Amino acid sequence: MAKLYINKGGYLLLYSLAIxxxxxxxxxxxxxxxxxxxxxxxxxxxxxxxxxxxxxxxxNSCTRDELLVIKTVMNVGRSERGYRYYFDRDDVEIIHLPIELSGPELMQKYSYYLVHKTKQELSGGIEYYTAVSEQLKEGMEILKL
Structure with a gap:
């Protein structure tokens, strides 16, 4: 796969790769x-x-570009919703805020700092994180993947 170069049209490529x-x-x-x-x-x-x-x-079998996309989808899932925490119980309520950006725009917004990370940093960030499934599920839902 060709190396991703993030420019004006590169975010469409990120979104296509996410699909x-x-x-x-x-x-x-x-x-x-x-x-x-x-x-x-x-x-x-x-x-x-x-x-x-x-x-x-x-x-670890993923390429750096694939890891960048997976981590971006996780970031969308973690950050594009609202959360309500309760002091007297352990559950968290997800607040479904309106999503105003398109899929490629969300990929651009949440991959901004990730483009500077190495493959090892990206894989470690995914591998050792405890809420991967939760964030991937939310991110995929938001991005309509």
Whole structure:
């Protein structure tokens, strides 16, 4: 794949790449779902470690550009909604604010600082983050992927 150069038309390319990566993002979310089920079912450390390794391998098999897009979708999911936290309970309410920007515009807004990160920084930022599935799901919904 050609290296992404972010210019005026480059954000359309980012959005197109996001569309093509929906399967990979869903695969990451599925593995994390399996990990959560394995932990709840007490299937053992080896099963959980195997799933963690599978997730890590999937993330590390991505190119830098693919990681940039995945991290951007996560950022959209984390930042484009409102959240209400309650002091007397642990749950968080998502406030569905109106989305005024298009998909490519959102990709531009949330990838702005990520374009300077290396592949290792991007993969580490995804691999070691605990709310990847939640943010990917929200980001994909917002971007209509």
């Amino acid at each position: 093509s990566l929906t399967g990979r993002m869903r695969a990451i979310m599925e593995i994390e779902s399996e990990m959560a089920e394995a932990k709840l079912s007490h299937l053992g450390e080896e099963v959980v470690r195997a799933l963690e390794q599978k997730r890590s391998d999937l993330i």
